[in-house]
């Protein structure tokens with residue numbers, strides 16, 4: 088019997104363990120073979136010359152927890168039950184605990200398009216892990232499909248490893264992604280305000296070329312795209328097909344007008360040996376669903392999130408959530424959320440409030456923001472919580 | 482072709498500890514502890530399996546355990562996710578292939 092079991096050894100889970108381990112018997116479970124979750128591939132410049140190195144951060148969190156916390160890696164959780172205590176079913180046996188923290192993070196959304204199943208097509212996150220964690224090139228020359236904060240940051244990361252990105256553009260409209268050139272331009276502009284210094288100058292570069300006077304900006308955006316920070320970005324070209332027989336050989340792109348409508352006879356082929364698909368991130372909420380928690384849909388948070396309080400409580404006693412399962416945000420927020428869940432378990436209201444302040448500050452100044460309406464999404468969840476949340480421990 | 486990033490502008494050098502493993506009866510070398518998807522890609526191998534139903538080639542997709550596109554026969558166990566399995570000395574990994582279509586007469 089453990090005092091607390093934590094599912095997920097990403098920044099949220101490890102930072103919760105780091106606090107709890109001093110007074111509790113803690114088990115942390117992760118299905119990957121290396122602790123750190125999605126920190127492992129992260130790399131971006133926060134200020135000039137100062138880098139956010141996720142792998143280093145992951146190793147530090149692991150150093151701080153490996154002595155006092157029991158960490159089971161290469162272990163998948165496939166079921167959880169609640170009957171006064173929690174029973175966690177894993178591929179390495181079943182474990183019981185009084186408290187449970189679900190910190191399973193996020194998954195990538197990606198649009199299938201003709202040719203998506205060819206070897207060499209991958210999510211943009213797959214390319215990130217290969218490049219920054221495994222240090223194996225996903226290929227020599229890639230094309231990125233999807234314009235969003237994650238795809239832009241990872242496009243830059245490929246550049247740091249001298250991997251050529253031949254084109255970043257939109258997919259042909261489909262059920263998952265119907266981004267118009269206008270929306271893509273807005274994404275680029277919003278990156279400019281909040282993102283690390285490199286994308287900032289990138290977006291600024293586009294602003295200069297395209298002049299963002301709303302209605303004319305998209306019209307003025309050059310049909311062949313612009314080159315910013317070494318990345319060829321097109322918001323008025325769409326990928327209509329990925330070509331190849333045994334593996335990716337090229338993509339076919341077609342020009343669009345400012346509204347995103349394809350223009351006939353403008354298609355051309357771009358050679359490449361890998362393609363990254365990217366439609367952003369969604370909270371990984373299966374475990375919370377297994378416990379029958381109510382979920383709330385918020386586009387700003389990335390999808391369905393389990394109903395929770397701003398202090399990470401859920402409808403069930405002694406059950407907490409932390410990190411990207413509560414909405415897509417950067418790893419610093421995930422770390423604070425893990426700490427907050429731990430302070431709640433230890434009934435430390437003073438430190439909880441203190442951590443909540445840190446979260447709100449980081450949200451204001453975040454270098455990487457995934458959605459411009461995040462605050463609205465968070466408010467909506469809190470409204471639902473005050474109406475529907477019923478945590479018996481309160 | 483794909484290759485290893487031995488020197489990275491920001492992350493610097495990476496240490497290599499090559500270990501042999503078997504891929505479809507062929508001996509390849511991977512960096513000890515890296516994922517099998519990375520080890521195979523570093524050897525220029527993209528096709529990890531042929532689809533059970535239509536026999537089309539498939540490769541890694543998410544590389545973090547979410548999609549199961551990378552399922553292989555690893556140390557004799559079917560449908561193991563190559564991206565979640567670290568390469569170890571002497572390990573065996575094999576491609577899975579199209580399944581027989583018994584009802585349709587083994588098309």
Ligand SMILES: Cc1cc2nc3c(=O)[nH]c(=O)nc-3n(C[C@H](O)[C@H](O)[C@H](O)COP(=O)(O)OP(=O)(O)OC[C@H]3O[C@@H](n4cnc5c(N)ncnc54)[C@H](O)[C@@H]3O)c2cc1C
Nearest residue numbers: 095097098099117118124125164192212410411417418421
């Ligand atoms: C591909 C990808 C790339 C990203 N890149 C960036 C970036 O560059 N910058 C940025 O700020 N943010 C990025 N993010 C957002 C990222 O989610 C957060 O930065 C942060 O890592 C979230 O922390 P977390 O602890 O909530 O979850 P994670 O870091 O995702 O950790 C969750 C852990 O839980 C484990 N897990 C999940 N389900 C189970 C289960 N059933 N059984 C066992 N273990 C399980 C996973 O293996 C994982 O290790 C990225 C996200 C993804 C998916």
Ligand code: FES
Nearest residue numbers: 544546548549564
């Ligand atoms: S590539 Fe998706 S599970 Fe391995």
